[in-house]
Amino acid sequence: MNKSVKIRTAAIIVLCTFFFYSCNSEKNKVNQKSDNLKIISYNVWYGFTEVPERKKAWIAWMNGQQPDIVSLQELNEYTHQKLAEDAKSYGHAYSVLLKEDGFPTGITSRYPIEDIYRIKEGFHHGLLRVKIQDIYYYVIHLHPSNWEIRKNEIDQILKDVEGLPSNAGVILAGDFNNLSPLDSEFYAHGRLEPFFDEMDKKNKDVNLNQGNLDYSVIQEVMDFGFTDLDAKMRGSSYAFTGSFPTLIEKEGEHGDQRRLDYIFASKNLVDKVTKANVISTDTTQILSDHLPVVVELRLDY
Numbered sequence: 001m002n003k004s005v006k007i008r009t010a011a012i013i014v015l016c017t018f019f020f021y022s023c024n025s026e027k028n029k030v031n032q033k034s035d036n037l038k039i040i041s042y043n044v045w046y047g048f049t050e051v052p053e054r055k056k057a058w059i060a061w062m063n064g065q066q067p068d069i070v071s072l073q074e075l076n077e078y079t080h081q082k083l084a085e086d087a088k089s090y091g092h093a094y095s096v097l098l099k100e101d102g103f104p105t106g107i108t109s110r111y112p113i114e115d116i117y118r119i120k121e122g123f124h125h126g127l128l129r130v131k132i133q134d135i136y137y138y139v140i141h142l143h144p145s146n147w148e149i150r151k152n153e154i155d156q157i158l159k160d161v162e163g164l165p166s167n168a169g170v171i172l173a174g175d176f177n178n179l180s181p182l183d184s185e186f187y188a189h190g191r192l193e194p195f196f197d198e199m200d201k202k203n204k205d206v207n208l209n210q211g212n213l214d215y216s217v218i219q220e221v222m223d224f225g226f227t228d229l230d231a232k233m234r235g236s237s238y239a240f241t242g243s244f245p246t247l248i249e250k251e252g253e254h255g256d257q258r259r260l261d262y263i264f265a266s267k268n269l270v271d272k273v274t275k276a277n278v279i280s281t282d283t284t285q286i287l288s289d290h291l292p293v294v295v296e297l298r299l300d301y
Contacts, residue, residue: 033111033133037297040067041173041263043141043290047076051248051288058287062090065294068110069132071173071263073125073141073290075104083108098128098139105139105174107132119160123153129160133299135269136164140174145205147214150178154217158224170266172226175290177260181215181222182231186240187258195255218262226264229276229295241278243293247285254289263295272297 040062048055062070070092075083080097087095087108095108096116103125107113115131128139138157143149154176161170179187196207209216222228242257265273275296284291 033299034068035299037069037133037299038065038067039069039071039171039173039263039295039297040065040292041071041073041175041261042292043073043175043261043288044075045248045288045290046074047078049077050250054287057283059086059089061283061287066091067294069137070108071137071139072106072108073103073139073175075106076102078104078106096128096130098126102126103141105141107137107139119156122156124149127153127157127160135169135171136161138170138172138174140172140176142175142177142217144177145199145203145207147178147209147217148206150176150217151220154220158220161224167268168266169269170226171269172221172262172264173293175261176218176221178217179213179215179258179260180218180228180231180262182218182228183240183259184213184215186242187213187256189256191256192258195253221264225267227267227270229263229265229270229273230259230278230293232270233273233276241280241291243278243291244289246287246289246291248287248289250289261290261293263293265295265297269297272299274298 044058045051048058075097078097079100083095083097083106092108092110094111094113095106096113097106098104098118099120105125105128107128107130109132111133113130113132117129119127124143125141130137140157142153157172164170192213193208199205200207208214240257242259243261244258245254259278261278263276273295276294278291278293280291
């Protein structure tokens with residue numbers, strides 16, 4: 001072997017070694033576990049089809065938040081590729097869309113998504129369950145206008161949870177379209193009952209439960225053992241922040257502020273939560289008709 005061939009061979013070996021370690025370094029960087037986990041749940045109102053000009057601002061907001069997991073509802077007119085492109089734009093290499101018709105839900109992640117489970121039958125919008133970093137995530141969007149159907153849907157979800165390993169960490173994140181008994185004092189003004197009564201009569205909906213606000217769906221989730229993280233982390237100076245409606249321009253009457261969006265955690269994750277709140281800012285008030293819920297956990301890996 002002459003000298004020039006030896007030099008070229010050595011160069012090739014060096015380059016191959018560099019690319020091997022570089023690729024593995026990037027792979028490990030993507031797959032590595034983090035002690036800090038930030039989760040966002042966001043209903044993005046018809047997939048931004050009503051306010052397409054807000055999409056860029058939403059992507060910028062997401063980049064500023066630097067989340068690890070994002071549960072999304074109302075991804076109308078989204079395809080698997082479109083969600084993947086959005087996810088990539090805020091640093092997520094992984095994404096899953098429930099379906100491409102109706103009101104899809106989806107999830108994006110900085111880390112690999114495993115055990116993907118899609119359910120359409122028995123749910124108004126469908127249900128998506130995945131596992132990320134050993135935690136099971138349910139992306140939830142319950143029926144918009146009938147508490148009895150919502151209760152049936154949550155019964156199915158909790159039954160599915162029962163089938164998971166007994167020590168599984170579980171997160172329920174999404175738009176539950178139902179009120180929490182932990183917020184009942186903030187609805188004592190009495191303005192929601194006549195609003196829902198009119199909606200029920202006009203549209204043949206079933207929002208009121210025998211003339212009263214319904215708390216049974218969220219109560220059932222808590223009775224099962226899940227913790228409402230936003231409510232848990234409220235301090236003494238807490239001022240109620242509903243997640244719907246926002247200040248975004250939208251036709252029709254939408255009633256008083258109320259909390260419809262939640263992130264619940266199983267018992268074995270609750271003491272790991274360091275922050276949880278509905279984020280209401282000048283920006284989030286005009287990105288969608290719902291506000292995002294953000295939770296941060298400190299995990300021990």
